[in-house]
Amino acid sequence: MTAVVEVTDSTFDPVVLRSDRPVLVDYWADWCAPCRQLDPILEELAAEHSGRVTFARLDANANPVTPAERQVLGLPTLQLWVGGELVTQVRGSKTKAQLLALLADHL
Template identity: 45%
Template sequence: MVIHIIKQERKIMSDLIVNTTDANFDQDVLQSDVPVLVDFWATWCGPCKAIAPILEDLATEYQGKVKIVKVDVDNNPQAASRFGIRNIPTLFVFKGGEKVDSVMGLQPKAELAKVLDKHL
C-alpha cells in the first residue's frame, strides 16, 4: 500500500512535470542528466497556483533540455527543510547535482526563461 501511495505522489503532471517526493528527490533532481528547475510549492499557496501554468509552458518549451520538478512542501517536509525553504514558491535550478540558481516568489515567464538559459 505504501508503494502505491508513493507512486501516486510521483505522478507526472501535464506529461512533462514530475511531482517528486522526499524519497525520490535525489533520483529525480540530483541525479538528472539535464538541468532541473525545482518548484517548492503548496496547494494552499495562491502565487504557487499562479506560477503553475508558466511552469507548464516552460516544460514544453525546454523539453529535453530542462526537467521541471515540483515538491509539495506540506507532503515532503524533508526536502523543504534540507534546502532551507522558508517562503513559497521558491524555485531552484540544479545542474550536475548542485544548486546553481534560485528564484523566490511569482516571476514572469521571461524571467524564469532567462534563469534557465544561463544554465544550458
Template identity: 45%
Template sequence: MTVTQASAVVACPACGTRNRVPQAREGRVRCASCHADLPWLVSADDATFDEAVARSSLPVLVDVWAPWCGPCRAIAPVVEQLATENAGRLKVVKLNADESPGVAARHQVTGIPTLLFYAGGRETSRTVGAAPAQQLRDWVGTSLQAVSQR
C-alpha cells in the same frame, strides 16, 4: 499534462501521442511514436527527490509549492510551459512543500514558491516568489546557458 508520483503522462507536442514519462532515468525522454523530445515534468517527495533531481543527467528546475499558495498556483502554468519550451534540455520537478517537509528544510526553503535550478546534482541558483513569466523564462535561460558554458 498529468503529473503523478512515479510518472507522468505527456502528450507529444509534435504528434500528439500520449507517452508515460518516468520520474527518473538517464538522458532525455522522447516520444515513442515520432521520437521528438518530450516535456519532462514529474513530481517528487522526500523519498524520491534525490533520484529525480540529484541523479539527473539533464539540468533540473525544481518548483517548491503548496496547494494553498496562490502565487504558486499563478506560476504553475509558466513552469509547465518552461518544461515544454525546453524539452530535451530541462527536467522539471514539482515538490509539494507540505507533503515533503524534509526536502524543503534540507534546502532551507523558507518561502514559496521557490524555484531551484540544479545542474550536475547541485543547486546552482534559486529564485523565490512569483515573478512574471518573462522574468522566469529569462532566469531559466540564463541558468541553462551557464550550465552549457561549463
C-alpha cells in the same frame, strides 16, 4: 498529461540530484496563491523545453524533509540544480520572461 514531474522526499535525489540535465524545482503548496499562478507558466516552459531542462514540483506540505534540508524558507521557491549542485534559487512568483532569464545559460 503534465510536462512537469512530481517529486517527493524519497524521489528528490534520483530525479533532481542525479539528473543528467538541469532541473528547475518548484516548491509549492495547495494553499499558496502565487504557487498556483506559477503552475501554467511552468507547464508551458516544460512543454517548450522538454529534453533540455527537467521541470519538477515538490509539494512542501506533503514532503517537509526536502524543503527543510534545502533551506526553503518561503513559497513558492524555485531552485535550479545542475549536476547535483544548486546553481540558483529565487522566491516568489515569476513571469515567463524572468524564468527564461534564470534558465538562459542552461537552454
